[in-house]
Amino acid sequence: MNYLIGVDVGTTATKAVLYDEHATVLGHFSKQYALYPNSQGMAEQDPATIVDAVETTIHDAAAQADLEHGKLLAVAFSSANQSVIMLDKNYRPLSRFITWADTRASKVARQLKHLPLGKILYQRTGTPIHPMSPLTKIMWLHRAQPAKVAQTSYYGDLKAYLFHQFFDVFKLDVSVASCTGMMNIRTQDWDERALKLAKIERHQLPEIVSTTTRETGLLKVAQEKMGIPADTPFVYGAFDGALSNLGVGAIQSHEVAITIGTSAGVRVVTDHPVIDPHQRLFCYAVDHERWVVGGPLNNGGDVFQWAVENLVDVNAAETEPVDPYAFANHAIAGVPAGAHGLIFHPFLGGERAPLWNANARGSFFGLSELHTRADMLRAVMEGICMNIATVFDAVSDVAGKPLSVTATGGFARSMVWRQMLADVLDCRVDIPESFESGCLGAITMAMESLGMIHQLNEVTDFIGDVQSYLPDADAVATYQKCLPIFKQVEKLLAPAYDEIAQLQEEE
Structure with a gap:
């Protein structure tokens, strides 16, 4: 062997x-x-x-x-x-x-x-x-x-x-x-x-x-x-985002790859450089012939980790035979789409795409005395997905509406999050069995270098089983009402980001 x-x-x-x-x-x-x-x-x-x-x-x-x-x-x-x-x-x-x-x-x-x-x-x-x-x-x-x-x-x-x-x-x-x-x-x-x-x-x-x-x-x-x-032989390979696309077989312009680990990314591969006139997206090389257009987001699984650590009811969690993350996912599943009118902006670590503002800060909007911890947990998960949707929309603007999304990263282990992403994006989401797409993309480049394969799209032969999630019409309708509010509130808060960041630095 x-x-x-x-x-x-x-x-x-x-x-x-x-x-x-x-x-x-x-x-x-x-x-x-x-x-x-x-x-x-x-x-x-x-x-x-x-x-x-x-x-x-x-x-x-x-x-x-x-x-x-x-x-x-x-x-x-x-x-x-x-x-x-x-x-x-x-x-x-x-x-x-x-x-x-x-x-x-x-x-x-x-x-x-x-x-x-x-x-x-x-x-x-x-x-x-x-x-x-x-x-x-x-x-x-x-x-x-x-x-x-x-x-x-x-x-x-x-x-x-x-x-x-x-x-x-x-x-x-x-x-x-x-x-x-x-x-x-x-x-x-x-x-x-x-x-x-x-x-x-x-x-x-x-x-x-x-x-x-x-x-x-x-x-x-x-x-x-x-x-x-x-x-x-040691083969140089590429940057992790490009190889994540390659490793899930998303190397056509109608296939978007989304990664949600600690941070997140939305990317599509093109055969020529594509520049966004609004400067929302990057355009980097996959290799000498292919380009990846997309946006990196600072806030992904790390925000959900913050929410679990601060919003899960410790006393309730201790009575359950599961870890806090499983407990949080169970609580979120019991809240309807839209979290009873609660919207969360997940900018805990500033934000890259689409804002490109290191001083951006997170917020809950619409919070009332009727909201519960479970509502807030769901709003956090939805906020991460809606933020991804803003970059997804920007990618669609410059590269065309995709036919499918392939998603990987630690989030993909959550069944609730898988379905939520399909609903927020209103697009089919495919989850590959293998989570280490970057490593698979890297060895595919090595195979091409060694002459074991003739072109990189042969990577599709190496990808295992894939689970697909279709959008739920009722949830889609709810999120199509939430997303404009998410974007509107972000624009309204943007002028205050620098001031609040300065205030926090002085503390």
Whole structure:
């Protein structure tokens, strides 16, 4: 038997999945790590911890494979995007990874967004002007940490740093590069105008390579920790959102993929760059021929976790033979669609798409003395879905109304949430049996790189059983009344977001 390993390097954990050469899952492995936040918007990761997690999960996956009688054909990568690490002339870290979730560049982003140049850069790079963008992060670093910038020879990201640690190269796939706000989506090379604004030179960034590019010749230290042959090909792969689409087979323009984990994302694949005239959406590369258009949302499962921790009746939950999340889902199922006229805006962590406002804040609207904790729990779940619907509508505006939605992520384990998403979107929702779509997408790129398949759409042969959920007409009618109110209230509150955020910072 021959093997492939897909690795997904995320914000709080690295996952590895062991497959056979027919993409059958043989084992799951993961290792968690800390995200370092603070009240000023910092959200950083420790580079050594990330390297260790990747090496450990690959080691554990390889240990389950029978490499005495089989061969590890490749290791392929999915990774979070929009991280920045400062490196000295020997590629040693001068900083931790500044992740996509870091909002310290908010002021820089806000100033740039209001300039004509901001719109021009969005049109050239496909990256919305926001503190998540490495472009604005590097601009902020020049202002906030000039002494460290003076010592910096190179700016890398999560994947470029890992491949340097493993192979002593400084390269980055076109997919992750396209998420930086510094790659021109038409030339697929670093954009001179963005580099000038960031005050960096081309040689300070990684070389942009294809998503199917392979590296071999593992450095000895990494090879020993992973316990795999040094000549094992490592395939760069793409950013996690693109590979999530690929891993669920949503690679046609009429198929939308939605992921709801800690955060969320709505994405559709096109055969050409698509720019939203209202700057609500990103346009990033899947590979050199395909593009993914969509929007990332800060607020997903983490908001539901907050709701469960703060709204579930602890005394009632203790009498039930289920965990608090199952108890919450049961309570929500007993409340009708619309939560008795209660609407929740889930902006607990600011918001990216469609608002692109790091100062956005959450709220309940319509709350009365008649509402219960169960109503509030349902309103939270509905609010997350309605927020996703606003991005879904924006994607439909620029890419056409989809015929189906494929949804993955931790939320997909909730039957209540599955049906609710279909009702709010008024669209069929398909839930694949396999939840690790990023890893499957990564090994599909490895298969194409190795010549095992001829085109990426052959991934549909590897996807297991799918459960489909059709919209309920009565619930759809209710949500079509709720959604306009959701959007109207958000617009009314938007002017106050900066003021409330400032007030909270002063506390």
